[in-house]
Amino acid sequence: xxxxxxxxxxxxxxxxxxxxxxxxxxxxxxxxxxxxxxxxxxxxxxxxxxxxxxxxxxxxxxxxxxxxxxxxxxxxxxxxxxxxxxxxxxxxxxxxxxxxxxxxxxxxxxxxxxxxxxxxxxxxxxxxxxxxxxxxxxxxxxxxxxxxxxxxxxxxxxxxxxxxxxxxxxxxxxxxxxxxxxxxxxxxxxxxxxxxxxxxxxxxxxxxxxxxxxxxxxxxxxxxxxxxxxxxxxxxxxxxxxxxxxxxxxxxxxxxxxxxxxxxxxxxxxxxxxxxxxxxxxxxxxxxxxxxxxxxxxxxxxxxxxxxxxxxxxxxxxxxxxxxxxxxxxxxxxxxxxxxxxxxxxxxxxxxxxxxxxxxxxxxxxxxxxxxxxxxxxxxxxxxxxxxxxxxxxxxxxxxxxxxxxxxxxxxxxxxxxxxxxxxxxxxxxxxxxxxxxxxxxxxxxxxxxxxxxxxxxxxxxxxxxxxxxxxxxxxxxxxxxxxxxxxxxxxxxxxxxxxxxxxx
Amino acid sequence: xxxxxxxxxxxxxxxxxxxxxxxxxxxxxxxxxxxxxxxxxxxxxxxxxxxxxxxxxxxxxxxxxxxxxxxxxxxxxxxxxxxxxxxxxxxxxxxxxxxxxxxxxxxxxxxxxxxxxxxxxxxxxxxxxxxxxxxxxxxxxxxxxxxxxxxxxxxxxxxxxxxxxxxx
Numbered sequence: 001x002x003x004x005x006x007x008x009x010x011x012x013x014x015x016x017x018x019x020x021x022x023x024x025x026x027x028x029x030x031x032x033x034x035x036x037x038x039x040x041x042x043x044x045x046x047x048x049x050x051x052x053x054x055x056x057x058x059x060x061x062x063x064x065x066x067x068x069x070x071x072x073x074x075x076x077x078x079x080x081x082x083x084x085x086x087x088x089x090x091x092x093x094x095x096x097x098x099x100x101x102x103x104x105x106x107x108x109x110x111x112x113x114x115x116x117x118x119x120x121x122x123x124x125x126x127x128x129x130x131x132x133x134x135x136x137x138x139x140x141x142x143x144x145x146x147x148x149x150x151x152x153x154x155x156x157x158x159x160x161x162x163x164x165x166x167x168x169x170x171x172x173x174x175x176x177x178x179x180x181x182x183x184x185x186x187x188x189x190x191x192x193x194x195x196x197x198x199x200x201x202x203x204x205x206x207x208x209x210x211x212x213x214x215x216x217x218x219x220x221x222x223x224x225x226x227x228x229x230x231x232x233x234x235x236x237x238x239x240x241x242x243x244x245x246x247x248x249x250x251x252x253x254x255x256x257x258x259x260x261x262x263x264x265x266x267x268x269x270x271x272x273x274x275x276x277x278x279x280x281x282x283x284x285x286x287x288x289x290x291x292x293x294x295x296x297x298x299x300x301x302x303x304x305x306x307x308x309x310x311x312x313x314x315x316x317x318x319x320x321x322x323x324x325x326x327x328x329x330x331x332x333x334x335x336x337x338x339x340x341x342x343x344x345x346x347x348x349x350x351x352x353x354x355x356x357x358x359x360x361x362x363x364x365x366x367x368x369x370x371x372x373x374x375x376x377x378x379x380x381x382x383x384x385x386x387x388x389x390x391x392x393x394x395x396x397x398x399x400x401x402x403x404x405x406x407x408x409x410x411x412x413x414x415x416x417x418x419x420x421x422x423x424x425x426x427x428x429x430x431x432x433x434x435x436x437x438x439x440x441x442x443x444x445x446x447x448x449x450x451x452x453x454x455x456x457x458x459x460x461x462x463x464x465x466x467x468x469x470x471x472x473x474x475x476x477x478x479x480x481x482x483x484x485x486x487x488x489x490x491x492x493x494x495x496x497x498x499x500x501x502x503x504x505x
Numbered sequence: 506x507x508x509x510x511x512x513x514x515x516x517x518x519x520x521x522x523x524x525x526x527x528x529x530x531x532x533x534x535x536x537x538x539x540x541x542x543x544x545x546x547x548x549x550x551x552x553x554x555x556x557x558x559x560x561x562x563x564x565x566x567x568x569x570x571x572x573x574x575x576x577x578x579x580x581x582x583x584x585x586x587x588x589x590x591x592x593x594x595x596x597x598x599x600x601x602x603x604x605x606x607x608x609x610x611x612x613x614x615x616x617x618x619x620x621x622x623x624x625x626x627x628x629x630x631x632x633x634x635x636x637x638x639x640x641x642x643x644x645x646x647x648x649x650x651x652x653x654x655x656x657x658x659x660x661x662x663x664x665x666x667x668x669x670x671x672x673x
């Protein structure tokens with residue numbers, strides 16, 4: 001195990017790839033509006049011809065670097081570099097206004113590494129156990145977990161759940177275009193030969209996350225009004241001890257949210273910030289005015305979410321968030337099958353991934369604490385230069401996977417669809433999960449029904465008979481119930497009663 | 506709200522299309538839960554229910570949705586803090602100007618894709634980058650020219666030699 005974790009530390013080629021991958025992630029992360037998902041998707045396409053380990057390791061480095069880099073633009077220009085760094089603007093930008101941008105960056109760098117390491121520790125400890133447990137999962141359990149993932153991403157994403165479920169449904173339908181893997185029957189192909197092999201989801205994602213974002217950015221091409229004083233970088237060491245309890249609590253929030261299928265850093269960071277606001281009695285400054293705790297909490301949570309999200313990805317083959325959904329696709333392209341058998345057949349890959357993430361954390365410190373002024377200038381690249389370059393990458397990325405111009409057309413179509421979805425406040429994340437999970441959900445559902453001799457009632461009753469299925473079914477039912485007016489009413493009444501009682505005391 | 510009505514109708518039509526297409530999957534009984542048409546039909550029905558719920562609540566117009574998000578962010582950040590000043594300079598452009606820019610830019614991307622089979626990729630990428638930078642900046646021609654040239658040449662060789670992409 002230790003030998004395999006050390007592989008990325010010892011192999012010079014992997015070290016260079018992780019260093020460059022992390023740097024690419026950091027630079028991309030600090031450019032507002034460009035998601036980590038898009039960067040990793042681009043790499044899936046570009047590293048298609050590479051060997052498996054260098055390709056996967058590079059993507060992991062971009063994943064970690066990108067999630068970390070997102071905080072930088074939140075701090076310096078008050079614009080989140082990614083959805084997961086919205087909470088960093090609350091106290092990060094006030095610190096910049098006080099001339100403490102350097103300290104803010106120093107804090108996020110140090111706590112990114114601590115949070116990331118805690119997440120990886122949880123991954124290393126939990127994944128082997130869960131992997132063994134997952135060997136006993138039946139087809140219906142996989143169906144339930146995936147269904148739960150789609151529901152959660154719907155319930156937790158911005159906008160209404162109905163919008164998210166609709167978008168997820170579109171994704172599931174798109175994922176089913178082509179030949180059915182169980183029977184070979186064509187679905188939604190309209191007799192078209194190209195559609196027989198399905199829609200290339202890499203092209204689809206590059207459109208949804210790349211081109212659509214560029215089109216949104218074209219609404220305003222105004223320059224960034226940043227005039228940043230970096231100041232000193234490292235915070236006083238005493239804070240490391242002072243923030244330790246908060247660090248542990250928010251890391252747990254991050255890991256738990258990461259494990260939940262479909263929920264990622266954008267949720268854990270806000271939950272952690274809210275938790276810090278409620279539990280820290282004497283912050284360094286009031287929250288919202290440059291409290292260090294207001295940066296520590298979301299950063300630890302976001303980075304520990306990465307490790308948490310990789311737990312269901314590597315043990316069950318179920319994505320914890322949009323980026324891990326792309327990583328699952330990447331592993332499949334390279335002939336691997338993420339899921340319980342991954343741990344049995346290629347355990348070395350699991351430990352190498354963990355080692356690569358650790359090395360990436362080291363490079364986060366190196367890149368994060370050096371050349372801060374240079375990175376601050378990268379944010380100021382004018383949009384009229386940046387946007388065409390991003391589109392250029394999305395075109396190459398969509399072309400590169402099959403060397404096919406048809407995929408570029410798909411990318412453009414999904415770019416326009418993604419733009420319209422964003423314009424009308426529909427979340428795009430559920431569509432990606434739908435495309436990847438849809439075909440698998442279909443297969444698992446039918447397998448589960450076939451096991452019950454084709455009886456739908458037999459399938460339904462099996463959900464309540466087997467203990468694992470029962471727990472998952474209860475989770476699904478609770479998630480559905482939590483969206484009803486009745487639940488919200490009861491919850492509101494309970495909260496009112498509780499606050500009255502505490503006021504009386 | 507008129508746009509909202511159109512979109513709600515579109516969502517319902519899409520959902521119905523998924524249901525109808527599921528019924529039309531060759532030689533399959535949609536009511537047989539183990540057939541390949543069962544799950545697509547089920548998804549179509551769920552989409553239809555969601556579309557009806559969305560239609561009932563009404564779709565926000567893009568502008569009101571954006572304003573709501575800004576307010577939401579301000580509330581999340583700090584209740585007492587005054588809203589932060591916008592960090593991007595407000596560009597002096599009308600909605601019509603934005604629409605024209607979006608259409609022209611998308612047209613350039615489509616043109617880029619169409620011409621990929623006919624023009625040398627390095628030359629084409631330079632023309633795309635230079636053209637789109639000019640479209641978006643309308644001035645700064647020299648800077649756009651230099652950046653486009655460097656990016657197209659540097660990335661062409663990177664993609665060919667590092668990522669082994671075979672261009673048409």
